[in-house]
Structures are given as C-alpha cells and as structure tokens.
Amino acid sequence: MNRSLVTEKLTAIFRTVFNDEGIELRDDLTANEVANWDSLTHMLMIGEVEKEFSIKFKLKELGKLEDVKSLIDLIEHKMNS
Amino acid sequence: MRSNNTFHSEVLQPFFFASEKYADSNAFCINEVFYSYKQLGETISAIRASVKELRADNINVGLVANDDLETYAAIIALWLEGKCYVPVNPETPAERNRNVLTQAAASVVIDSSDEVLFPELNVIRSKELVFTKLDLEPVQVEDDALAYIFFTSGTTGVPKGVPISRTNLAGFIKAFFELGITMDPSDKCLQMFELTFDLSVMSYLAPLLRGACVYTIPKNKIKFNYIADLLEQHNLTVALMVPSIIHYLRPYFDEIDCASMKFSLFCGEALPLDVTSEWAACVPNAKIMNVYGPTEDTIFCTHYTYSRAGENKASNGLMSIGKAMNGTFTIIINDKKEMVNAGEKGELCLGGVQLTPGYWMNDEKNKEAFFYTNYKGESTRFYKTGDLCLADEEGDIMYLGRIDSQIKVQGFRVELSEIEFFAKEFLNKVNAVAIAFTNKLHNTEIGMVIESTDFDTKPLLEYMKTKMPGYMIPTQMRFINSFPLNTNGKIDRKVLKEKF
Numbered sequence: 001m002n003r004s005l006v007t008e009k010l011t012a013i014f015r016t017v018f019n020d021e022g023i024e025l026r027d028d029l030t031a032n033e034v035a036n037w038d039s040l041t042h043m044l045m046i047g048e049v050e051k052e053f054s055i056k057f058k059l060k061e062l063g064k065l066e067d068v069k070s071l072i073d074l075i076e077h078k079m080n081s
Numbered sequence: 082m083r084s085n086n087t088f089h090s091e092v093l094q095p096f097f098f099a100s101e102k103y104a105d106s107n108a109f110c111i112n113e114v115f116y117s118y119k120q121l122g123e124t125i126s127a128i129r130a131s132v133k134e135l136r137a138d139n140i141n142v143g144l145v146a147n148d149d150l151e152t153y154a155a156i157i158a159l160w161l162e163g164k165c166y167v168p169v170n171p172e173t174p175a176e177r178n179r180n181v182l183t184q185a186a187a188s189v190v191i192d193s194s195d196e197v198l199f200p201e202l203n204v205i206r207s208k209e210l211v212f213t214k215l216d217l218e219p220v221q222v223e224d225d226a227l228a229y230i231f232f233t234s235g236t237t238g239v240p241k242g243v244p245i246s247r248t249n250l251a252g253f254i255k256a257f258f259e260l261g262i263t264m265d266p267s268d269k270c271l272q273m274f275e276l277t278f279d280l281s282v283m284s285y286l287a288p289l290l291r292g293a294c295v296y297t298i299p300k301n302k303i304k305f306n307y308i309a310d311l312l313e314q315h316n317l318t319v320a321l322m323v324p325s326i327i328h329y330l331r332p333y334f335d336e337i338d339c340a341s342m343k344f345s346l347f348c349g350e351a352l353p354l355d356v357t358s359e360w361a362a363c364v365p366n367a368k369i370m371n372v373y374g375p376t377e378d379t380i381f382c383t384h385y386t387y388s389r390a391g392e393n394k395a396s397n398g399l400m401s402i403g404k405a406m407n408g409t410f411t412i413i414i415n416d417k418k419e420m421v422n423a424g425e426k427g428e429l430c431l432g433g434v435q436l437t438p439g440y441w442m443n444d445e446k447n448k449e450a451f452f453y454t455n456y457k458g459e460s461t462r463f464y465k466t467g468d469l470c471l472a473d474e475e476g477d478i479m480y481l482g483r484i485d486s487q488i489k490v491q492g493f494r495v496e497l498s499e500i501e502f503f504a505k506e507f508l509n510k511v512n513a514v515a516i517a518f519t520n521k522l523h524n525t526e527i528g529m530v531i532e533s534t535d536f537d538t539k540p541l542l543e544y545m546k547t548k549m550p551g552y553m554i555p556t557q558m559r560f561i562n563s564f565p566l567n568t569n570g571k572i573d574r575k576v577l578k579e580k581f
Binding site for chain 1: 333551
C-alpha cells in the first residue's frame with residue numbers, strides 16, 4: 001500500500017472519528033488543531049486504524065506519536081514488518 | 082479556634098518543614114523539567130509578596146490553572162496569607178469562567194499565561210515576579226477561613242460553587258495519611274488532574290507535605306499515553322487515577338510492568354472489579370485502593386482496599402467503596418430521611434470534619450442538599466450525595482447508581498440537564514435529551530437525541546462549546562421524530578439510550 005492510499009484511508013477515519021468532514025491531513029497536523037481530538041477519540045481512532053490496516057500498535061509506539069506524519073510512518077512500518 | 086488550628090499543623094507546618102529539610106530534592110516534574118523545593122519556595126515567596134499587597138477584602142482570588150510551577154506556587158502563597166483560590170481552566174469558555182469569578186467575588190486573578198486571560202480584572206502576572214527573600218512562615222488565620230472554592234456543573238446552566246474550609250482540608254489530609262499511605266523524598270507521585278477538579282488537591286498537596294516529587298501531565302498530551310510513559314520512564318510510586326485511564330490502557334496491560342508502584346488509588350467513577358484484577362498484575366507491589374467522595378466532602382472520604390489473595394466485595398461488578406475515613410460519618414437513608422438497616426438500599430449521606438460549610442451563596446440548593454439528623458446521640462449535619470448505596474453487615478458500602486441525572490465523564494461531574502438546557506436554548510422550542518452511554522472502551526460518553534428531522538448539528542455544537550467545557554459536549558447526535566414516553570408520561574430515556 002503506498003503512502004497516498006494510507007493517507008486517503010486515514011483521512012476517512014479521521015473524518016468519521018473526529019466528526020468533521022472538512023478535515024484535511026497534513027504531516028504536521030496535531031491533536032491541538034482538531035476540535036474533537038482528545039483521549040477518548042484518540043483511542044477510538046487508534047482502534048479504527050488497527051482494524052483498517054490489520055495491525056496492532058504497542059503502547060510505547062503510541063506514546064511516541066507527535067503528529068500525523070509520525071502516525072503514517074508508524075502505520076507503514078507496522079505493515080511492512 | 083486558634084487552640085485547635087489544624088490547617089497550620091497538618092498542612093502549612095509540614096510544608097514549611099519539607100521545603101527546608103528537602104530543599105535540594107525535586108518538588109515537581111513538569112513537562113520533563115524538574116524543580117526543587119528550593120525553587121518552589123522561592124517562587125512561592127515571590128508571588129506571596131504580591132498577594133500581601135492585596136486589600137484585606139480580596140479573600141477569594143482567581144487562579145488561571147496552567148501547568149507550570151507558578152500556578153502551583155500561587156496556591157501555597159495564597160494559603161500562607163490566609164486567602165482562598167478559585168481555579169479557572171483557560172480552555173473553558175471565557176463566559177463560564179467569568180461567571181465563576183463573579184460569583185466568587187474574585188476581583189484579583191493570578192495568571193502565569195503569556196497573554197492575560199481577564200484583562201478587565203486586577204491581574205498578578207506570576208511569571209514576571211522577581212524573587213527577593215524567602216518567606217514561607219504562615220500568618221495566623223482562623224481555621225474556618227476557606228482554602229478553595231471549586232465550581233461544578235449545576236442543573237440550570239449556572240456553575241455551582243463548593244467552598245472548602247481550612248478545617249475541611251486539614252481533616253482530609255489527616256485522614257488520608259491515617260489510611261497508611263506513606264510518602265517521603267524518594268516518592269514520585271502522579272498528578273493527572275486539571276486544577277479545577279478537586280482530585281488534583283490530594284495529588285499535588287500530599288506529596289509536598291512529605292518532600293516527595295509531583296509529576297504533572299502537559300495539557301497538549303494524550304493523558305493515558307503520557308501516564309504510561311511516566312510509569313515506564315520515571316518509576317512512579319504513588320498514583321491517584323480515574324478508572325477511565327485503565328480502561329484506555331487495558332488493551333496494552335501486557336506491556337505495563339510498574340514494580341515501583343506502592344499505592345495505586347482510584348476515584349471519580351465506579352471501579353469495575355475485573356479491570357482492577359488485571360491492573361493488579363501491572364502494579365505487582367502496589368496496594369490498590371478504591372476511594373470515593375464528592376467535592377462537597379473534600380476530595381474523598383471512604384476507602385476500600387483491593388485484596389490480591391482473597392475475595393473482594395462488589396455489586397454489579399463494581400468494587401465496594403468501603404468505609405468512612407477517620408473523621409467522616411456515613412449514613413444511608415430512605416426518602417423519609419430515616420436510616421435504613423444493613424443490606425437495604427438508600428441514599429448515601431456524609432457528615433463530619435470534611436463536610437463543606439455549604440454551597441456558595443445558594444440557600445435554595447443548601448436546603449435541598451443538607452440536613453440535620455440525630456447521629457450517635459448528637460444533632461449532626463449531613464449532605465445527601467444523590468448516590469444510591471447499601472451497606473453490608475460489616476459496614477462496607479456498595480455503590481449502586483445515581484438517584485438523579487448526574488453522570489461522570491472521565492471523573493467530571495456532569496448534570497445532563499445542564500447540557501439539555503444549553504441545547505434547548507440554541508434549538509428554540511425543539512426538544513433535546515442528553516444521554517449517558519457506555520462506549521466500547523467501557524467509558525462514559527454523552528450522546529444527544531433531538532426531536533426533529535435531520536439537520537446539520539455543527540452550529541449547535543459550536544454554540545454549546547461556547548457555554549460548557551469540552552467534556553460536557555455530546556460526542557454523538559441522533560434524531561427522532563417524537564420522543565417515546567414511559568408509563569409515567571415522561572420521556573423514556575432507557576429507550577433513547579438504545580440508539581447509542
């Protein structure tokens with residue numbers, strides 16, 4: 001799966017979980033800029049990502065997430081390993 | 082009063098002692114930066130110099146609750162001068178914060194933000210103050226003076242103030258350490274709460290009275306992730322958490338091994354026994370305690386210790402909240418305000434040293450919530466918690482649910498009727514009902530059902546966000562043509578709940 005397809009799928013998840021059809025993903029997008037991105041929706045989003053890409057994150061990996069770029073990097077890393 | 086000044090002996094004196102004796106130990110770890118007791122003492126002294134210049138009638142002082150040393154130092158500085166803090170969260174809508182400050186008659190605000198939040202008030206900019214001389218000796222103040230006022234969700238859109246006196250807080254601290262919880266300068270203690278939430282008070286204050294270090298959570302971090310990192314990297318030894326944190330962490334329990342944890346306390350929401358048993362393996366050396374109490378009875382006032390080997394008392398899978406802490410009285414009453422027998426359901430009522438003097442300037446609510454009854458031969462004041470409970474033959478209390486529509490979201494008290502109040506204010510004659518439901522992570526979420534055909538709810542949500550803190554905003558919206566009614570002719574909330 002290439003990066004743009006990952007981004008496309010991730011965008012759909014973000015729009016549903018954070019309940020905002022207008023969300024556009026950028027590499028440096030963080031929780032601060034998305035109104036509904038809190039502990040609860042973060043966990044729901046992570047759950048949807050795991051399901052969509054058939055991967056399972058480690059707690060330590062989640063702790064290192066800084067922005068959308070690091071999330072996409074992590075998804076790609078998990079899918080290729 | 083003066084002969085029995087417990088706030089001095091339980092709080093101010095132990096802090097003074099710790100700050101002198103452990104000057105080079107860490108008092109805080111904030112966003113990966115450590116601050117010593119010496120630095121804390123100097124920051125307190127600098128703020129105190131400004132507080133000293135306030136007029137005598139500036140008793141209740143607003144505090145912008147940032148995550149920095151200055152904000153914590155301001156609390157101690159105010160107490161040393163006999164003043165009371167009224168915390169406001171900068172992320173909460175300004176209109177609500179102004180309502181809180183006006184209600185508390187706080188015309189002075191201590192603010193460490195780069196840009197002041199309330200320019201119309203007299204602002205002490207705590208980050209700009211310069212330290213000159215160490216000044217941590219408390220002034221003599223009567224114990225019935227207030228330590229803080231916290232505002233919680235009210236049923237009619239107006240936040241309700243709960244004042245806690247110095248007697249109340251000293252009573253809590255004394256009873257807390259009498260639970261057998263020990264701390265010293267080697268301890269590393271979690272402070273995961275916003276300063277507008279009273280569980281924060283135990284989390285920062287108890288460690289500071291014993292020379293231990295307080296670890297806070299930066300505001301822009303995902304809380305449970307940051308807590309997991311702290312457990313792993315800093316080997317925390319004491320943690321008071323809301324149960325929703327371990328619900329979030331549950332899928333990752335096999336990665337958590339925190340052997341350093343000595344005391345793992347839970348409060349703020351019902352604690353399921355099954356997740357606690359799994360958590361016990363993550364903190365193999367910790368004493369796990371379920372503590373309970375409303376803001377009105379100062380932080381928490383009952384306790385139950387989880388048994389690793391034996392049976393644990395529970396009702397509907399929720400762990401018992403145990404027995405009263407020292408100085409607290411618990412009774413369970415029926416609707417005639419008569420005490421019920423062991424095993425019978427009723428409303429839990431609390432009395433004793435930790436009980437608030439009453440809601441801030443709210444006679445009507447005080448008449449509803451507080452009453453006197455004969456307890457062990459003396460006329461004693463009690464608070465009706467609204468919690469449905471029963472006590473077993475050994476006196477251990479089981480929590481069964483709420484009597485009214487108050488719910489807990491991540492430990493925060495929320496009146497569903499307050500959410501409905503603001504929704505209806507915007508919707509103009511269209512009816513709306515707020516519903517608490519349990520999501521697949523076993524945490525409480527708020528949904529809203531609107532009696533209407535579909536429409537774009539974004540403007541409604543935007544409006545509500547200007548009126549209420551984020552945790553009160555519904556996360557799911559549903560529409561229904563007409564609300565189902567139950568046999569009493571009231572809206573059937575149970576049926577509506579099935580929509581989530």
